[in-house]
Amino acid sequence: MNKTIAPFARHLYVMLKPVGSICNLDCSYCYYLEKENLYANTAKHFMSEELLERFIKDYLRSQTKAEVLFTWHGGEALMRPIKFYQKALDLQKKYGGGRPIDNSIQTNGVLLTDEWCEFFKRNNFLVGISIDGPREFHDKHRRSKQGHSTFDQVMRGVELLKKHQVEFNAMAVINSDNVKHPLEVYNFFKEIGCQFIQFSPIVERISSNDNGLKFSSPTESGIAEVAPYTVDPDEFANFYLKIFDEWVRKDVGSIYIQLFDSTLANWVGQPPGVCTLAKTCGHAGVMEFNGDVYSCDHFVYPEFKIGNIYSQNLTSMMYSDKQQRFGSNKFTSLPRQCRECRYLFACYGECPKNRFITDKYGEPGLNYLCNGFYKFFDHVRPYMDYMKEEYENQRPPANVMSWVNRGMK
Numbered sequence: 001m002n003k004t005i006a007p008f009a010r011h012l013y014v015m016l017k018p019v020g021s022i023c024n025l026d027c028s029y030c031y032y033l034e035k036e037n038l039y040a041n042t043a044k045h046f047m048s049e050e051l052l053e054r055f056i057k058d059y060l061r062s063q064t065k066a067e068v069l070f071t072w073h074g075g076e077a078l079m080r081p082i083k084f085y086q087k088a089l090d091l092q093k094k095y096g097g098g099r100p101i102d103n104s105i106q107t108n109g110v111l112l113t114d115e116w117c118e119f120f121k122r123n124n125f126l127v128g129i130s131i132d133g134p135r136e137f138h139d140k141h142r143r144s145k146q147g148h149s150t151f152d153q154v155m156r157g158v159e160l161l162k163k164h165q166v167e168f169n170a171m172a173v174i175n176s177d178n179v180k181h182p183l184e185v186y187n188f189f190k191e192i193g194c195q196f197i198q199f200s201p202i203v204e205r206i207s208s209n210d211n212g213l214k215f216s217s218p219t220e221s222g223i224a225e226v227a228p229y230t231v232d233p234d235e236f237a238n239f240y241l242k243i244f245d246e247w248v249r250k251d252v253g254s255i256y257i258q259l260f261d262s263t264l265a266n267w268v269g270q271p272p273g274v275c276t277l278a279k280t281c282g283h284a285g286v287m288e289f290n291g292d293v294y295s296c297d298h299f300v301y302p303e304f305k306i307g308n309i310y311s312q313n314l315t316s317m318m319y320s321d322k323q324q325r326f327g328s329n330k331f332t333s334l335p336r337q338c339r340e341c342r343y344l345f346a347c348y349g350e351c352p353k354n355r356f357i358t359d360k361y362g363e364p365g366l367n368y369l370c371n372g373f374y375k376f377f378d379h380v381r382p383y384m385d386y387m388k389e390e391y392e393n394q395r396p397p398a399n400v401m402s403w404v405n406r407g408m409k
């Protein structure tokens, strides 16, 4: 089984929200918590077993490849009991026709127990656990509903995952605080024995609409109110540069950082495995607790709803004109600065969610983090060129470490 959650390499992929956006924590920057307001008139935000069965049957039927990936997401997916997931596994078996099925679950880690970990190990789940680095950075934003620290609980969760040898990776946001401490954050993950790290930058704007959602929908234009924890593009570049310089000397082949892997993949002409750096997207939808399906986890806004599984099947929603346009738009809407950029092949304008500034020609739709990405690609170029050559000559790209350490670069 793959050790990173790379759903975007799939043809048709829909992640699930078994408790909608309900969560036991109150992270300051969370884009998903407020989705509760989209369903303000629904008393219970949890997926029924009847809907679970409908989804599993349809999802398995719509796959074009033998291997199938289910992802359980939230809100906090561990707020459903183990028996809910056991039921899901039984249904996967019932409708799977013997095909290989993987499950991944994303969690804040606070509710992990021996029992959960035994269940994950037994059923080969890949667990994504959210930690923002050492205690002071983690606790700054990831707090309980009562405002308490969660660091110790999450670390206890990590220890349980390790004790039961559950495959896990770490999800860490890069925000305006931890971005200033790249090596402390990187070394922390190495010290806790985490080999697979996905960093995701916070880029949020405060909405001026009164639709009950605090964060701007990607369709709102303008930069005026960037949320305070949003990462600065230059600091974002510096964060990755510092970590890259450490990684390329010591850790290639032993620590996996999603951006580095995906960049190398684009450099050698392979699919990057992450939607944000692909030419197009749109094959990764999300289904809410009531069967509503949206274009993407970061586009859960009324205007990006593509249907409901009670009235349409997944194939017709995911291959609808609306969803196909959503996906191709990632490329077709790029502003001139991107179209002319030497790193277009590696970046593709990153995620459309973050494209709300104007480019140097005055065209709208440039990525807020453009400057940061450009600096990153410019910095890693010689190393990527070297690793590409090794790869193309059937030698391990990890040879880059001895090249760098011999002072060749």
Ligand SMILES: C[S@@+](CC[C@H](N)C(=O)[O-])C[C@H]1O[C@@H](n2cnc3c(N)ncnc32)[C@H](O)[C@@H]1O
Pocket: 023, 029, 030, 031, 032, 073, 074, 075, 076, 077, 106, 107, 108, 128, 129, 130, 171, 172, 173, 200, 201, 202, 203, 204
């Ligand atoms: C919405 S949470 C849901 C799963 C689970 N509750 C957790 O925290 O892992 C999924 C991931 O999104 C990250 N996240 C939350 N708000 C974000 C934002 N505004 N931008 C980028 N990532 C964010 C979280 O840190 C977490 O790793």
Ligand code: SF4
Pocket: 023, 024, 025, 026, 027, 030, 031, 032, 033, 074, 075, 076, 108, 130, 142
């Ligand atoms: S734990 Fe996850 S869903 Fe809950 S508030 Fe934090 S980021 Fe959001």
Ligand code: SF4
Pocket: 275, 276, 277, 281, 282, 283, 284, 296, 297, 298, 299, 330, 350, 351, 352, 353
């Ligand atoms: S909109 Fe962004 S996060 Fe969503 S699928 Fe496209 S690139 Fe990925």
Ligand code: SF4
Pocket: 337, 338, 339, 341, 342, 343, 344, 347, 348, 349, 350, 366, 367, 369, 370, 371, 373, 374
């Ligand atoms: S680095 Fe900037 S200009 Fe180049 S493709 Fe990315 S967002 Fe566009």
